Amino acid sequence: MRLIQNMITIAECPTPECPSNRVIKIAVIGGSGVGKTALVVRFLTKRFIGDYERNAGNLYSREVQVDGEQVAVQVQDTPGVEMTNNAVLLFPDHVTRSVQWADAVVLVYSVADRASFDLISGLHQQVVQSGGAQPHGPPPPIILLANKSDLVHLRQVDPEQGPLLAAALGCSFYELSASEDYSQVHGAFHRLCGELAKRPAPAPALAVATSNSEKRRSALIPRPKSPNMQDLKRRFKQALSAKVRTATSV
Ligand SMILES: Nc1nc2c(ncn2[C@@H]2O[C@H](COP(=O)(O)OP(=O)(O)OP(=O)(O)O)[C@@H](O)[C@H]2O)c(=O)[nH]1
Numbered sequence: 272m273r274l275i276q277n278m279i280t281i282a283e284c285p286t287p288e289c290p291s292n293r294v295i296k297i298a299v300i301g302g303s304g305v306g307k308t309a310l311v312v313r314f315l316t317k318r319f320i321g322d323y324e325r326n327a328g329n330l331y332s333r334e335v336q337v338d339g340e341q342v343a344v345q346v347q348d349t350p351g352v353e354m355t356n357n358a359v360l361l362f363p364d365h366v367t368r369s370v371q372w373a374d375a376v377v378l379v380y381s382v383a384d385r386a387s388f389d390l391i392s393g394l395h396q397q398v399v400q401s402g403g404a405q406p407h408g409p410p411p412p413i414i415l416l417a418n419k420s421d422l423v424h425l426r427q428v429d430p431e432q433g434p435l436l437a438a439a440l441g442c443s444f445y446e447l448s449a450s451e452d453y454s455q456v457h458g459a460f461h462r463l464c465g466e467l468a469k470r471p472a473p474a475p476a477l478a479v480a481t482s483n484s485e486k487r488r489s490a491l492i493p494r495p496k497s498p499n500m501q502d503l504k505r506r507f508k509q510a511l512s513a514k515v516r517t518a519t520s521v
Pocket residue numbers: 302303304305306307308309310320321322323324325326327349350351352418419420421422447448449450451
């Protein structure tokens with residue numbers, strides 16, 4: 272148990288120990304199984320945990336130093352988006368609400384899953400249409416992550432395709448591996464946080480709503496699920512007990 276507590280460095284913000292006024296909100300979106308949860312947990316805890324249940328959309332938060340300033344970063348993990356047989360993108364309400372809540376969006380595909388790459392243009396379009404934290408404001412900054420670069424033998428997306436797509440969409444691009452390299456994951460998220468920290472903080476949604484319809488829209492956007500430390504701890508426990516089981520059965 273002590274080991275698990277030591278492993279978790281996430282802080283729920285705001286708390287008395289987490290005095291930052293500035294909160295940066297990031298939504299992570301992509302196809303199923305591309306490594307969204309692995310990337311978020313890697314960024315927040317430095318650890319790679321191999322096994323996760325399909326996620327229903329958890330919100331994680333911690334304090335980070337950005338250019339010498341302490342900011343609270345909230346990262347909304349979202350359920351995998353899917354495409355129907357008729358090539359219709361299923362963009363659940365939860366994902367739309369996460370985009371509307373977020374200051375920035377991280378789109379993720381896996382280099383070992385061509386279908387997840389093919390989703391990206393449609394997802395980008397949906398994000399732009401959904402808008403950002405400020406109603407009628409510009410869409411939130413979007414970055415594109417190509418995960419699982421360690422799976423060289425399973426690669427289905429050529430290395431040059433990611434940068435080309437990112438350039439066409441006007442996004443920053445990072446190819447990385449949540450399992451192999453913490454520094455790449457940290458670099459991508461940290462640069463995004465740095466960019467956001469330089470921007471003026473968005474006005475609260477209700478304060479900028481000028482018409483009744485805008486007020487209604489704000490009221491209809493519930494805050495995503497609250498920080499779920501219990502869930503993260505449970506996942507750590509599951510992963511650890513699986514490792515212990517494997518070790519004892521060898
Ligand atoms: N080899 C490799 N496997 C990875 C990497 N990142 C994640 N995985 C594995 O990919 C699988 C899916 O990872 P998740 O983080 O659960 O993916 P997700 O996108 O959150 O999945 P959903 O919740 O189903 O949408 C797990 O078995 C991870 O161990 C990576 O960089 N390299």
